[in-house]
Amino acid sequence: MGSGGVNEGRRNFLRAMVAVAGLSVVVGMLRGLEVLVPPSIGISAFPKLLLVDESGKPIKASQIPINGKQIALFNYPLGNEPNVLLALGDSNGSPVEVPPTTVVIPQNGVSYEFPGGVGPNKNIVAYSALCQHLGCTFPELTFYPPGVKAITVNGPMDKVIHCSCHGSTYDPYRGGAVVTGPSVRPLPAVNLEWDPNTDELYAVKMIGPIIYGHPGYNNPTQDVINNPLGDLEGGTPISGTSTIVKYYSNPAS
């Protein structure tokens, strides 16, 4: 060792100093790992989006197939947030008016108003296509039209939205209310607007619990229900003023 007149105490102190400096540099820079946390993007308010088909032409409310022979899905309020668009009818295929109703959340008893169906026959509704239980989506979560029975814990049922993952059942004729568990929250509904002059449909807001997986979805307090801003975080905003409706064949038809 080339101590060169430096005594051992001072050398050891230097070693300790350098070790502390190195440790603080490394630990201090670990703060940089925050770089791994992606910045949250989202929007500050619910956008008003026109429902269009894949060629960009507006969907006509009176031409939506009744009873979901084909399932129509569109993203709202962010990209990759699927919702199912339904024109409800009875077993003869005639439109059934969906009246405004009060929906109760079984999880905590909080309730909210569902404004009812829109369109010429007030039979068009749209719900989040992400099951509130564990987030399964179409085709596991799908609409069972009149005459097509889903096997639920309450026995065979039709005219329901049923999730084959774990068996949650919702009533699209009553604001997406829970019919059977395991889900403890209704399906969030899309507030639709119908323009009687053009027969076009707009998605304007979400109603009910936060969409599955978004901040606050498992805690539907009255405040959250009144102002479901969690729906606007954690996804890519949809660019433009329209959202595309795509049709898929319904496994339950």
Place this chain on the structure above:
Amino acid sequence: MSSGSFWDRIAEMLHLKDVPFMGVPDYMFSIEYWLGAIATSALAWQVLTGLILLLYYQPSDAYDSTMAIIHNVPFGSILLSSHLYGAYVMILAVYVHGLEVFFRGAHKRPRGIQWVLGVLLFAMTLGAAFVGYSLTGDVLSTDAVGVGKGILTSLGLSSVIPVFFGNGTQLDLFTRFLGWHIIIASALLLFFMLHFYLAEQNGFMPDPREVNYRAPALLSRGDSRLKPWWPRNFVFMLAVVFLTWGIILIIPSVLAIPQVLSRVPILFSPYPGPSPTSPQASSVPPYPPWFFLFMYKMADMPFGLATDVLMGIFIPLIILLIVPALDRGDLLHPLDRPWVTALFITGLTWVIELSIWCAIQPGVPVAILWFILVIVPPVIISFSGVYAAHRMWIRVKAKVNSASLSGRSGFKLSKGTAVALGYLASLLAIVAIAVSLFLNPLTDGPYVGMMWGTASLAFSAALLAYFYVEYLQ
């Protein structure tokens, strides 16, 4: 080493004393023996930051996602600008390393293959850097893509354009660039491992005076001056790594300070240029990255693009690759092999001349007279100059050789001063890191980068002081 028992135990658990790397004599703890280590440290930084950038870069949205890294990701501006400057530092280090090796004669036997691998690494470094530079999707990258396609077409290779640039869509272009960037970088890592393995197996080249300027210049494994790799080489290596990382962090951070940024020439900007669709784009000259300026100027020469590119890229590369075959004698001193030394000095002068010329007049066609005026004088000056020096050297070398080994003397830092400097540097590192903790990673990016760079450099200095006190005679 009484309090060393903690480190000794760690070394034992990790078998650090058994690491099969070569120890070196004391005189090799000097920067000229660690130029490759600087390039490697920069490479390590590139891998680290590059992998994190992969989490954010979107080929479908190249420019906007790049700008989002700078503006929206915490620490993102440091990440991106230090990835750019990491490449710059690596390129410079590779240049200096290669030149040092050449002038020292370290490419001579038994290290010929090591040199060839080194040249390939040099080419891959420039290739990966070029593709990475184009990933930003700014106006310069758009220009660079156009030039790249033109060069391939001129060489009659238009059929391989889709291989590098995709099927014509922007998405395929940037997806491929990202792919090629990673492919070239991975190949580079593989070749680096071979290069490093050979360096270890051949051993580091000793001071050429020890071998009387004759190949093979080898250190005997039994040399009593070789002390174990652990802990001496490890401590010094750590100092080199933090020195390099500090430089990589501090330069782009200083350049990114808003008041400075507006005055930085676009060639050295730490951030991408304007978007190709923005109005400012038209005011930006179509520059390549600075390390390709010389090639871009070559493409302006009056011989047709194919010949220009051949002269600017392929012939120099081939000459570099066959240097071990061109320069086969056993004499190591550059003045004992004047022709190839003059050739290197000429080539280096050309690179510098053409780069500066290109920075002033990018893409301006060159008349044959100007070509001759720029290209011929360096040949005459360096060949005649080196030849004259060679004649002088032959006369005096016997005397110089016998005198030179008597050892260096001169200024020597006292150990006590080194200890004090070590304390100071350690304190500075701790203070700089502490300051960085109070800065906002999103809005104060450049200042966080400066503090990190300062801390890194100070820690490196502290390590070097410790190294000097503890391990050098």
